Amino acid sequence: MSFKPFNPFTPPTPPSIDPGKPAVDKKGRPIDPAKQRRKEVLDFMFKPDLASGLSEMSEAHMTFLRLVCNIFLQTGLIDAAYPGVRDPRKLGLRSLLAYAAAGLEFTREGMPKVLLFSAFVGSMVAVVLGLFLFLLMLGTGGGAQNNPMPR
Numbered sequence: 662m663s664f665k666p667f668n669p670f671t672p673p674t675p676p677s678i679d680p681g682k683p684a685v686d687k688k689g690r691p692i693d694p695a696k697q698r699r700k701e702v703l704d705f706m707f708k709p710d711l712a713s714g715l716s717e718m719s720e721a722h723m724t725f726l727r728l729v730c731n732i733f734l735q736t737g738l739i740d741a742a743y744p745g746v747r748d749p750r751k752l753g754l755r756s757l758l759a760y761a762a763a764g765l766e767f768t769r770e771g772m773p774k775v776l777l778f779s780a781f782v783g784s785m786v787a788v789v790l791g792l793f794l795f796l797l798m799l800g801t802g803g804g805a806q807n808n809p810m811p812r
Contacts, residue, residue, distance in 0.1 A: 726752050729781075733761050738774055740764070758782065 684692045726745075730752060733739045738761040745752030765775050 723749065723752070726754060726757065729754070730757055733757065736774070736777055738764065738778055 684694070684697065686692055727749070730739070730743070730745055734741070734743075734746065739746075739757070743757070743760050745757060761778055765771060765778060767775060
């Protein structure tokens with residue numbers, strides 16, 4: 662895993678470029694720092710590196726899935742026989758929820774687990790619907806026509 666936690670007590674890493682030596686291109690000619698910065702900005706604007714953001718999102722998703730798996734494991738919704746506990750490649754939200762739902766017992770003794778599971782699924786649905794509503798309001802103007810500013 663490439664995640665490195667922030668520690669405010671460690672000094673920052675030194676820059677990779679020696680400030681005493683001027684930067685040079687492939688042919689050995691000196692590079693103007695202003696032109697180099699302009700090139701970096703234009704590259705970022707017209708050739709964004711979207712894949713780097715997706716890898717961090719994938720790591721965050723896997724961290725969330727491991728957290729949910731551990732919570733389900735500690736509360737007894739799943740047992741240690743679930744394949745995603747040992748192999749992270751087999752850990753998925755759909756398989757985790759299906760495995761937990763298969764073990765639910767709708768009896769008086771099993772009702773706390775049923776309530777915990779339904780609360781988790783309900784909160785996930787509420788978050789997804791909230792995001793959908795937010796995007797819908799952004800796309801339609803969000804009711805700004807109904808509430809004009811007073812003059």
